[in-house]
Amino acid sequence: MTFDDLKSLIASAEFHKTLRVEPVAADAERGIVVLHLGFDPAYTIFAKAGNYHGGVTASLVDVAGAMACSVMLGYPTPTINLRIDYMQAPRKVDLIARGEVRRIGKAIGVADVTISDAEGTVYVIGRGTFSTSDPRAPLMTPG
Numbered sequence: 001m002t003f004d005d006l007k008s009l010i011a012s013a014e015f016h017k018t019l020r021v022e023p024v025a026a027d028a029e030r031g032i033v034v035l036h037l038g039f040d041p042a043y044t045i046f047a048k049a050g051n052y053h054g055g056v057t058a059s060l061v062d063v064a065g066a067m068a069c070s071v072m073l074g075y076p077t078p079t080i081n082l083r084i085d086y087m088q089a090p091r092k093v094d095l096i097a098r099g100e101v102r103r104i105g106k107a108i109g110v111a112d113v114t115i116s117d118a119e120g121t122v123y124v125i126g127r128g129t130f131s132t133s134d135p136r137a138p139l140m141t142p143g
Contacts, residue, residue, distance in 0.1 A: 001026070001028050001070060001071040001072075001073070001074045001075075002026075002028070003023065003025070003026045005071075005074075006023050006026045006033065006067060006070070006071055007023050009067070009070060009076065010022075010023055010063075010067065015059075016063060019037070019056070019059055019060070019063065020037070020038065020040070021035050021036070021037050021060065021063055021097075022035065022036045022037070022038075023035055023036075023067070024036050024096070026067075026071045027071070028071045028072055028074075029072075030072075030100070030101070031068050031069065031071065031072035031100060031101025031104065031111070032068060032071075032098070032099065032100050032101070033064055033067045033068045033071055033098070033099045034096060034097070034098050034099075035060065035063065035064050035067070035096070035097045035099070036094060036095070036096055036097075037056075037060055037094065037095040037096075037097065038094050039092055039093055039094050039095075043056040049091065050091040050092035051089040051090070051091050052089065052090045052091075052095075052123075054084070054086060057084070057086070057090070057095070057115055057123065057124045058082065058084045058124075058126070060095060060097045060113075060115055060124075061082060061084055061097065061113045061115065061124060061126030061128065062079055062082055062126075062128060063097070064097035064098065064099030064111075064113045064115075065079075065082075065099045065111035065112070065113050065126065065127070065128030065130060066078070066079055066099075066111075066128065066130050067099060068099035068100055068101050068111040068113075069101055069104065069109040069111055069130045069132060072101050072104055072109075073104065073109075073132060073134075075134060075135060075136060076135060077109055077130040077131055077132055078130065078131045079128060079129075079130055079131075080108065080128075080129040080130060080131055081128065081129040082126060082127070082128045082129075083126060083127045083128075084124060084125075084126045085124065085125045085126065086123070086124055087122050087123055087124060087125060088121075088123055089123070090115070090117065090123040090124075093117040093118075094117065094118065095115050095116070095117060095123070096115070096116055096117065096118065097113055097114070097115045098113065098114050098116075099111050099112070099113045100112050100113075102127075104132055105132060106132065106133075107131065107132060107133055108129055108130070108131065108132060109129070109130045109131075109132045110127065110128070110129055110130075111127070111128050111130065112125070112126070112127050113125070113126045113127070113128065114126075
């Protein structure tokens with residue numbers, strides 16, 4: 001999948017539009033994507049404090065991991081499972097998510113994601129498992 005294909009895939013998903021995540025870079029051969037999420041008070045628990053809600057950063061882990069698998073395979077890879085470790089709460093900063101494929105198989109892919117700011121402070125580390133079954137393949141029916 002090319003970088004333009006990644007941009008189109010992200011732009012076509014309704015939830016991604018809501019999240020307003022922006023692709024920054026992609027390496028299809030190595031299964032790496034970098035995404036940017038600009039700070040918005042709507043992502044916080046309380047706007048004055050500015051701490052991101054954990055659901056927003058978990059969603060960013062999900063999107064970055066799925067997109068890392070997707071750029072490698074050339075098609076969407078739905079989420080099977082996520083693990084999220086919150087290192088510290090990001091406050092009033094833009095976030096950068098780096099997703100990297102660890103394994104791609106016929107049915108399952110695994111990707112690790114790190115969420116940090118521009119200075120490199122790590123806020124969240126996550127791992128996702130994603131379905132790698134080609135959604136374009138015809139369904140097998142008993143016959």
